[in-house]
Amino acid sequence: MKKIKFLLALLMLGMLTSINAQNPKEITQKATDISNPDAFEMTSTLTTYDSKGRERVRQTTSATKKFGETTKTILKFLSPADVKGTGILIFDYKNKDDDMWIYLPALRRTRRIISSEKSKSFMGSEFSNADMSRPNLDDFNYKLDRTTQYEGKTCWVIESTPKTDKIADENGYSKKIALIDKNSYEVYQVKYYDLDGELWKVMTVSDYQDLGNGKVMARKMEIKNVQNGRRSVLSIDKLQMGSSLTENNFTTAMLEK
Amino acid sequence: MQHKKKILSVIMVLLTGAFYGQGLFESSTTESNKPSTPVISFNGYGRGSFYGGSKSFDNQSVFAEFGFQGKLSLNHAFLFADLRARGGLQFDSLYTTLQLKETYVGYQSDHFDVYLGEKIITWGRTDGFNPTNNITPFNYFFLTADPDDQKLPNFLLQAKWHITPQMDIEVIGIPFYRPSIYRYDLFNMGQYTRFTTPSFPTATFDNMSMAAKMNFELPAIGFSVSYFRGYDPFFGFNLKSLTWNFIIPDIELTAETYLKNTAGFDFAVPAGSWIFRGEAGYNYTTNYKDNMYIPNPGLSYVAGVEHDFWGAHAILQYIGAYTFNFQELPEPQKPGPENGVTMRDYMTQLIMNELTQFNRRIFYQQEKFNHALSLSVNGSFAHDAVRAEVMGYYNITSDEWFVRPQVTWNITDRLQTTLGGFYSAGPDKSIYFYSSDVLNGAFVQLKVNF
Numbered sequence: 001m002k003k004i005k006f007l008l009a010l011l012m013l014g015m016l017t018s019i020n021a022q023n024p025k026e027i028t029q030k031a032t033d034i035s036n037p038d039a040f041e042m043t044s045t046l047t048t049y050d051s052k053g054r055e056r057v058r059q060t061t062s063a064t065k066k067f068g069e070t071t072k073t074i075l076k077f078l079s080p081a082d083v084k085g086t087g088i089l090i091f092d093y094k095n096k097d098d099d100m101w102i103y104l105p106a107l108r109r110t111r112r113i114i115s116s117e118k119s120k121s122f123m124g125s126e127f128s129n130a131d132m133s134r135p136n137l138d139d140f141n142y143k144l145d146r147t148t149q150y151e152g153k154t155c156w157v158i159e160s161t162p163k164t165d166k167i168a169d170e171n172g173y174s175k176k177i178a179l180i181d182k183n184s185y186e187v188y189q190v191k192y193y194d195l196d197g198e199l200w201k202v203m204t205v206s207d208y209q210d211l212g213n214g215k216v217m218a219r220k221m222e223i224k225n226v227q228n229g230r231r232s233v234l235s236i237d238k239l240q241m242g243s244s245l246t247e248n249n250f251t252t253a254m255l256e257k
Numbered sequence: 258m259q260h261k262k263k264i265l266s267v268i269m270v271l272l273t274g275a276f277y278g279q280g281l282f283e284s285s286t287t288e289s290n291k292p293s294t295p296v297i298s299f300n301g302y303g304r305g306s307f308y309g310g311s312k313s314f315d316n317q318s319v320f321a322e323f324g325f326q327g328k329l330s331l332n333h334a335f336l337f338a339d340l341r342a343r344g345g346l347q348f349d350s351l352y353t354t355l356q357l358k359e360t361y362v363g364y365q366s367d368h369f370d371v372y373l374g375e376k377i378i379t380w381g382r383t384d385g386f387n388p389t390n391n392i393t394p395f396n397y398f399f400l401t402a403d404p405d406d407q408k409l410p411n412f413l414l415q416a417k418w419h420i421t422p423q424m425d426i427e428v429i430g431i432p433f434y435r436p437s438i439y440r441y442d443l444f445n446m447g448q449y450t451r452f453t454t455p456s457f458p459t460a461t462f463d464n465m466s467m468a469a470k471m472n473f474e475l476p477a478i479g480f481s482v483s484y485f486r487g488y489d490p491f492f493g494f495n496l497k498s499l500t501w502n503f504i505i506p507d508i509e510l511t512a513e514t515y516l517k518n519t520a521g522f523d524f525a526v527p528a529g530s531w532i533f534r535g536e537a538g539y540n541y542t543t544n545y546k547d548n549m550y551i552p553n554p555g556l557s558y559v560a561g562v563e564h565d566f567w568g569a570h571a572i573l574q575y576i577g578a579y580t581f582n583f584q585e586l587p588e589p590q591k592p593g594p595e596n597g598v599t600m601r602d603y604m605t606q607l608i609m610n611e612l613t614q615f616n617r618r619i620f621y622q623q624e625k626f627n628h629a630l631s632l633s634v635n636g637s638f639a640h641d642a643v644r645a646e647v648m649g650y651y652n653i654t655s656d657e658w659f660v661r662p663q664v665t666w667n668i669t670d671r672l673q674t675t676l677g678g679f680y681s682a683g684p685d686k687s688i689y690f691y692s693s694d695v696l697n698g699a700f701v702q703l704k705v706n707f
Contacts, residue, residue, distance in 0.1 A: 041281040048640070056670050061285035076286055080670040081300040081706035091476060099476045099527070106405050108379045112479055112525040112532055114565065124641030230640065240281040247422045248367040249282075252474050257286075257365050 024142035024158045028178070031185045036134060037215045039065040039243040043078070044236045048125045051229030058083070058123050065243045065250065069094055071134070072250035087255035092134055103255035110252040119172025125232035126201060126223045130171050139167045148179065150188050155179040168195060184208075186216060194227075201225050211241050299327040304704035306345075308400040312694040313443065318400040320345025324358075336362050348398075348443060348695075359410050370417040375410040378429065380470065380483060381536050382523040384633065385648070386576045388538030388557035389483050389521030392429065392468055394490035396438040398695075402663065402675040402702040411435050423475055429468040433460035436514060437490045444691040449505065453497055455512035458488050470521075480524035488514045493550030493616045499608065501601060508608060515551040517542045532563040534574075546582075549613045552620035554581040569636040576629040583625040586610045611686070618655065618688050628653040642667050657683030657690075675702045 041063040048056045062075035071092040077083045084105075091099040103110045118130035140160040148157050161175040162168035174197055179189040186208050194200040207219035217239065224231040248254070301324050308318040322343040329336045338360045344353035361374025381387030394409040401407075411431045419425045434457055442452045458464035466487020473480050492514035500507045523536035537558040545551040561574035589606035592598045617623050630653065635646035647662040663677030678699040683689030 043281065043285050050640075061282050063280070063282035074282070076282075078285065081302070082667070082670075082673060082704075084300055097529075101474075106403070108377060108405070108408070109381075112382075112527060114527065114530050114532055114563070121641060124637075238281055238285075243282070244280050245282065246367060248419055251419065251422045252479075253370075253417065253419055253425055257370070 022144065022156070024144035024156070024160075025137060027144070027156055027180055027185070028142060028158060028160065029137055031178075031180045031187050032134060032137070034185050034214060034216055035187070035218065036071075037064075037211055037213075037217065037241060039063075039241070040211075040217070041240045041243050041245075042236050043238045044234060046123060046125055046127075046232060046234045048230065048232040056124065058125075059237075063243050063245050063249070065245060067247050067250075072247070074245075074250050074254060076255075089250065089252060089255050090133070091250075095136075098133065101252050101255065103252070110255050118170050125234075126225045126230050127221075127232055127234065128172060131203070131221075131223070139163055139171075147182060150179050153188070154182045155188060156182055173200060184216070186218070199226055207235075209239065293332065295329060295331045297327065297329050299325065300707060301325040302704055302706045304702055306401050306700070306702045308402075308698050308700040310698040311696065313445070314348055314695065316346050316349065317695070317698055318345070318347050320347070333366050334362070334364050348440070357410070368419050370415075370419075372415040373413075375412050376415065377408050377410045378413070378415065379408070380468075380481075380521070380523075382479065382481075382525045383534050383536040383559040383561050383574060384572055385631065386536075386559050386574065387523075388536050388540075388559060389470075389481075389485075389519070389523055391485045391487070391489055391517070391519050391538075392431070392466070394435050394437040398438060398440045398443070400679075400696065400698070400700070402665075402677060402700050409435065409437070424471070424473050427468075427470045427472065429466075431466040431468075431487065432462070434458045434464060434466070434488045434514065435490065436492055436512070440695070441494070441510075441512075441691075443695045445694060446691060450508045450510060453509050453511050455492075456495070457492075457512070457514055464488065478524055478526045480522070483519075483521040483523075485517075485519040485521070487516070489517055490514075491619075493552070493619060494612065495548065495550040496609070496612055499605060504600065504604070506604065506608060508612075510612070513550040515542060515545075515548070530564060534561040534563065535559065549609070549616050552580075552616070552622055553583060555579060555620075555622060556581075557621070569634050572631075572633045574631045574633075576631060578621050578627040580622040580625050580627070583622070586613060614686075624654050626654075652683075655683065655687050657681070657687050659689065671706050673704045673706070675704075676700070 043059065043061045046058040046060070057080065059078040060075050061078055062073060064071060064073040073090045073092065075088045077086040086105060087103040089101045100113045101110050102113050118128060120129050121127070122129050122132050139162060141163055143159045145157045145159060147154055149155070156179070157177060158180060159175055159177050162171060168174055172195070173192045174195050175193045177191045178187055180187050187205050189205070190203040191199060192201040192203070201223055203221060203223040205218045205221050208216045209219055210216055217236070219236040219239065221234045222231060303323050305321050306318065309316045311317055320343050322341055324339070324341045326339045327337070339358040341356040341358050343356065357375050359374070359376055361372050361376045363370065363372040378392050379387070380390040380392065392411060394411065395407045396409055397407060399407055412433065413429055413431045415427065415429045417425055417427045436455065436457055466485070468483065468485040468487070470481050470483035492512050494510045495513040496508065497511040498509040518541040519538045521536070521538040525532060525534045535558070537556065539556050540552070541554050542551050545553050556579040558577050559574055561572055563570070563572045565571070589603050589610065590598045592600045592603045621627050629651060631648065631650045633646065633648040635644065637644045644665045645663070647660065649658070649660045651658040659679065659681035661677065661679045663675060665673060665675045667673050680697050681689040681693045683693070
């Protein structure tokens with residue numbers, strides 16, 4: 001009996017060790033890294049449904065490529081007609097705020113814009129600007145609570161909270177809880193809690209495509225605002241790994257073409 | 258022969274690569290994945306627009322319009338056309354017109370772009386007030402909800418050389434002059450004043466306009482230096498004739514433009530959640546002492562700051578101008594036998610002073626130093642379906658001001674309505690004093706995009 005108790009204790013210890021052996025920040029880092037290939041191009045559709053089911057559709061094409069330590073993205077709107085031709089250029093840096101420019105056909109010129117408004121809605125959808133860019137992992141504290149089963153897969157449950165009120169204000173939420181696959185590091189679900197601590201939005205990520213070299217990309221992301229009933233679906237229509245575009249294509253001049 | 262064949266085959270391979278090397282991004286923006294096949298893309302809109310309610314006109318600009326933008330692309334070359342068919346009422350006159358908003362052909366590559374045709378070019382990094390933009394003419398009296406409607410094209414040749422991803426050089430040649438449109442004939446400037454046929458430069462090579470710009474877009478700062486030599490689309494007025502019927506004057510004015518050289522500079526610098534912008538132009542003119550329609554040499558400058566406050570986006574700008582060789586207008590000598598000045602001489606001098614002062618107001622050169630402020634605030638609501646914006650302007654030097662509020666509601670992805678108004682005012686004989694009776698009003702627009 002004593003032996004069995006000892007073995008059980010060892011087993012429990014082993015389980016706990018296996019949870020804590022993984023630093024939650026490292027897990028989040030790896031989950032971020034595997035879904036950020038160095039270069040790709042895609043066309044995607046963003047559909048937003050209001051609480052009555054009425055939809056708004058935005059189609060975009062974009063290219064992303066890493067040059068040195070900077071990841072550059074150029075995105076253009078294909079539809080609807082009133083935003084067609086609008087372009088956004090983003091220089092994503094590891095340790096400082098992004099540089100961003102926007103070309104608006106109505107103004108006929110490119111404008112430098114402020115990138116610090118991470119909590120703002122992305123194109124009028126339930127996604128925020130922060131959801132669309134690589135997060136600065138140092139801005140958050142991480143806690144690995146437990147593991148859970150999600151659609152038959154074992155996932156870590158990782159809670160991340162902004163380190164300061166300012167960061168919370170900038171991002172628009174007080175905490176988020178992510179389900180990350182223990183084997184593949186794919187993120188399946190993220191729950192966002194508003195600044196009052198109430199559940200605000202639930203994002204589900206699916207249709208992962210294996211890109212080789214240990215990289216994956218989700219072809220579908222859906223986010224539902226449980227407080228107002230709106231939901232947005234971002235789906236990748238076409239995906240091309242790698243990009244033949246040169247650095248000359250990730251410029252404000254290219255936005256205007 | 259064998260050697261030639263090798264070279265040819267290498268060229269063929271290179272060409273094939275150039276034609277078929279298009280990635281998803283490029284093929285999506287040209288809407289083709291077979292770049293050797295011409296591709297036609299088009300979109301457009303229909304709209305009804307009402308702008309009315311001024312003191313002088315009930316219906317300043319009321320029209321229905323069909324707009325069509327088409328692009329034919331083949332590899333790096335393309336043809337673009339923006340055509341607008343419009344009919345309605347403008348300042349009580351019925352009209353129907355087909356406007357070529359833009360029509361040009363072009364060639365674009367990674368390093369070089371060339372365009373030829375009717376094209377609109379907007380220079381400058383500040384908002385609404387651009388001392389470096391001397392190229393674009395405006396129709397200030399085409400009154401709608403969309404400020405872009407006032408921009409007019411020039412026939413021009415434009416070449417851009419993208420030297421590095423951070424730096425490019427642009428050169429523009431405009432073979433003939435196109436003036437801005439401003440309808441002073443609609444102003445109530447007194448019963449003795451008439452406007453006659455404008456006097457604009459003939460279409461000779463000597464009169465063509467040239468412009469060049471070197472632009473830098475770096476992460477820490479974006480800036481450019483530019484140069485313009487040509488006739489300003491924003492012209493002045495000259496006294497063509499002054500005749501007297503006893504003591505009643507008949508004043509005949511004509512629009513007349515002038516040659517100028519402008520050296521320009523602009524920048525935009527992000528600093529955290531703020532953006533600072535600036536723009537300046539040094540304008541060099543000659544013969545201004547003898548011609549009231551030519552402004553003095555001057556320095557125009559704009560400094561702006563941009564920030565988000567409580568979800569609203571605000572742009573505050575200071576607009577200033579320094580007038581070189583500025584001189585106060587001499588007081589006309591009162592008539593009297595002691596100085597030999599007749600009443601007619603006196604009145605002539607008064608009229609000349611008034612006209613010179615009017616030109617100075619147009620050129621924003623009323624004083625040696627001229628100051629103005631503008632504030633623009635906009636915000637989006639209802640998940641970006643509604644956008645509200647208001648712009649205000651106050652000219653500290655002349656005490657003129659305007660305010661323009663506007664709300665745009667995207668009812669669906671294709672249907673959009675805009676409501677707003679424009680109100681301006683100014684002291685006696687100021688530009689806004691004259692223009693307010695014509696330009697003040699409310700507007701509504703309903704637009705369907707396809």
